Amino acid sequence: MSSDRKTLEERAQMTDIERLRHSSAHVMATAILRLWPDAQFAYGPPIENGFYYDFEMKHRVTPDDFEKIEAEMKKIAKENQKFESRVVTRDEAMTLAESGRLGGLTDRPGNPSRFKLDLIEKIPLDEPISCYQNGDFIDLCAGPHVGYTSKCKNIKLMSVSSSFYMGDESRGQLQRVYGTAFESKELLEDHLQRLEEAKRRDHRRLGRELGLFHIDEMVGQGLILWKPKGALVRRSLQEFITQELDKQGYSQVFTPHIGKLDLYRTSGHFPYYQESQYPAIAERDVLDRLADEDASCASLINGLSDGTYEGYLLKPMNCPHHIKIYASEHHSYRDLPVRLAEFGTVYRWEQSGELGGMTRVRGFTQDDAHLFCTPDQVAEELTGCLDLVKKVFHTLGMNDYRVRLSLRDPASDKYVGSAENWDKAEAAIRHAVKTLGVEYTEELGEAAFYGPKIDFVVKDVIGRDWQLGTVQVDYTLPVRFGLTYIGPDNAPHVPVMIHRAPFGSLERFTGLLIEHFEGKFPAWLAPEQVRVIPISEKTMEAAEKVTARFADAGIRVSIDRSSDKVGAKIRNARLERVPYMVVLGQKEVDEGTVSIRQRDSEELITRPLEEFLESLLHHIATRQL
Numbered sequence: 001m002s003s004d005r006k007t008l009e010e011r012a013q014m015t016d017i018e019r020l021r022h023s024s025a026h027v028m029a030t031a032i033l034r035l036w037p038d039a040q041f042a043y044g045p046p047i048e049n050g051f052y053y054d055f056e057m058k059h060r061v062t063p064d065d066f067e068k069i070e071a072e073m074k075k076i077a078k079e080n081q082k083f084e085s086r087v088v089t090r091d092e093a094m095t096l097a098e099s100g101r102l103g104g105l106t107d108r109p110g111n112p113s114r115f116k117l118d119l120i121e122k123i124p125l126d127e128p129i130s131c132y133q134n135g136d137f138i139d140l141c142a143g144p145h146v147g148y149t150s151k152c153k154n155i156k157l158m159s160v161s162s163s164f165y166m167g168d169e170s171r172g173q174l175q176r177v178y179g180t181a182f183e184s185k186e187l188l189e190d191h192l193q194r195l196e197e198a199k200r201r202d203h204r205r206l207g208r209e210l211g212l213f214h215i216d217e218m219v220g221q222g223l224i225l226w227k228p229k230g231a232l233v234r235r236s237l238q239e240f241i242t243q244e245l246d247k248q249g250y251s252q253v254f255t256p257h258i259g260k261l262d263l264y265r266t267s268g269h270f271p272y273y274q275e276s277q278y279p280a281i282a283e284r285d286v287l288d289r290l291a292d293e294d295a296s297c298a299s300l301i302n303g304l305s306d307g308t309y310e311g312y313l314l315k316p317m318n319c320p321h322h323i324k325i326y327a328s329e330h331h332s333y334r335d336l337p338v339r340l341a342e343f344g345t346v347y348r349w350e351q352s353g354e355l356g357g358m359t360r361v362r363g364f365t366q367d368d369a370h371l372f373c374t375p376d377q378v379a380e381e382l383t384g385c386l387d388l389v390k391k392v393f394h395t396l397g398m399n400d401y402r403v404r405l406s407l408r409d410p411a412s413d414k415y416v417g418s419a420e421n422w423d424k425a426e427a428a429i430r431h432a433v434k435t436l437g438v439e440y441t442e443e444l445g446e447a448a449f450y451g452p453k454i455d456f457v458v459k460d461v462i463g464r465d466w467q468l469g470t471v472q473v474d475y476t477l478p479v480r481f482g483l484t485y486i487g488p489d490n491a492p493h494v495p496v497m498i499h500r501a502p503f504g505s506l507e508r509f510t511g512l513l514i515e516h517f518e519g520k521f522p523a524w525l526a527p528e529q530v531r532v533i534p535i536s537e538k539t540m541e542a543a544e545k546v547t548a549r550f551a552d553a554g555i556r557v558s559i560d561r562s563s564d565k566v567g568a569k570i571r572n573a574r575l576e577r578v579p580y581m582v583v584l585g586q587k588e589v590d591e592g593t594v595s596i597r598q599r600d601s602e603e604l605i606t607r608p609l610e611e612f613l614e615s616l617l618h619h620i621a622t623r624q625l
């Protein structure tokens with residue numbers, strides 16, 4: 001809960017912009033009190049991109065009140081009140097709070113500052129108590145603040161919600177108004193524009209409007225239902241990635257969605273990380289037996305954890321299954337590397353508060369693969385992984401991405417694998433990333449104990465960072481599972497494993513793509529590539545034939561059979577982000593041509609049907625933007 005009091009040290013480290021935003025929270029409180037003097041304020045910190053203040057009062061604030069509150073805030077900014085701090089004794093603070101003066105503009109007999117009274121009690125005895133005053137408003141506050149309220153003129157109230165004092169539901173509901181403040185009008189407007197843009201591109205809204213995916217409470221939170229159109233986008237993406245994997249010598253595999261607990265005990269995924277997994281599934285006879293014995297839930301859970309009872313787990317990772325595929329055969333150094341790829345669905349238990357759209361989910365499909373190779377092959381395999389990433393990002397027009405290298409802390413001894421292998425792997429990772437030619441950072445001590453890794457962060461068109469997937473070198477799982485290959489010396493050796501899911505999950509990646517393209521997918525990804533639009537009933541029959549011709553050639557096409565006017569038909573196709581509209585009037589029918597209108601163009605180009613079809617097929621096959 002964010003209402004934990006900041007320590008004095010944390011306060012001293014407040015940045016200039018945080019100071020400005022926190023000061024704006026005081027200005028907002030002053031404005032609210034001028035409008036509704038009964039308001040009782042609780043807590044008002046700066047947050048990322050703004051500030052809020054929690055309070056209680058009779059009037060329920062709605063967004064309709066924002067204009068009025070903002071006008072009052074601007075007036076207070078104009079009054080240029082000085083923020084003055086004053087250290088008070090505990091008794092003085094209590095007197096101010098009891099009279100309703102703290103967090104108020106005047107004494108308020110019969111309306112003591114109840115939250116401030118509580119906050120005073122929470123201040124450690126050895127800490128000074130300070131108040132800040134601007135104009136008539138006195139607040140219990142350790143600061144720091146800007147000098148004058150005139151700094152707080154570039155403000156905007158964003159939203160209102162309810163909250164609980166100190167996050168405690170038993171203490172009644174408060175109102176929380178969120179706002180933002182910037183140093184200049186331009187910066188504020190930039191920010192608001194970016195928010196507008198983000199709203200326009202929001203994949204949750206577009207996903208609904210374009211019929212791409214659905215989340216149903218009855219199915220479960222964080223579980224994505226891919227609707228037919230979304231499924232087509234996903235299929236196109238999977239086909240593309242699969243083609244690239246085929247070129248790189250990967251073998252595709254399929255594995256089930258569950259595995260025995262013993263598998264995950266060996267991998268180390270169970271019973272550790274239990275809080276981020278769906279609970280284990282007990283075997284039927286175990287459940288029956290325990291029910292007969294009238295055993296407790298705790299004994300079941302403990303028995304599953306310590307291995308007394310057998311059970312299954314919805315797979316949190318694909319690695320153990322792929323390891324078992326590798327282990328099912330003998331390997332010589334001559335057959336390495338073995339590259340096993342799967343669009344593997346995994347399940348994680350995310351807190352419900354963290355779920356939203358396709359970016360935080362409880363079941364997702366990774367573009368996963370595991371490479372088993374000799375220590376000498378690590379460098380080449382990493383380069384191969386990065387080539388693929390580069391190809392995919394480039395094809396999607398995402399050219400602004402960076403890479404984070406997580407390396408070991410050379411001073412620590414917590415790492416498994418020989419220092420020599422680590423040196424080799426880290427040099428390999430660094431080399432591979434350099435050949436990518438993108439910006440990268442090295443973070444010492446951020447590697448997992450079992451190997452160094454590469455993370456990908458993509459910047460979208462409006463400058464937001466999206467953390468995608470990783471490529472990770474692993475020295476430990478091959479040991480845990482006793483994997484081997486026979487080396488040139490005829491002796492068994494332990495292979496190195498590389499986990500790679502560079503795009504993270506298909507859910508998250510598709511969410512990013514929806515926002516990146518604003519739903520306007522390039523033709524090769526678009527769920528509907530062509531909409532055939534007959535000008536009137538007279539050309540309907542010819543339009544049906546043209547539609548059949550496109551469908552026959554493998555184009556995702558539909559026909560608008562409605563009685564709408566051409567203008568409305570075009571508008572609908574555009575709203576649905578269809579890249580090509582093929583308009584058919586009598587003239588086109590007579591000449592064997594089609595008139596093509598592109599999604600973002602006003603121009604109507606007339607071309608022979610077969611010629612257009614051929615160029616469209618080429619455009620799609622080469623995955624042009």
Ligand SMILES: [Zn+2]
Pocket residue numbers: 022023026132139140141142143144145
């Ligand atoms: Zn303050």
Ligand SMILES: [Zn+2]
Pocket residue numbers: 317318319370499500
């Ligand atoms: Zn893995």
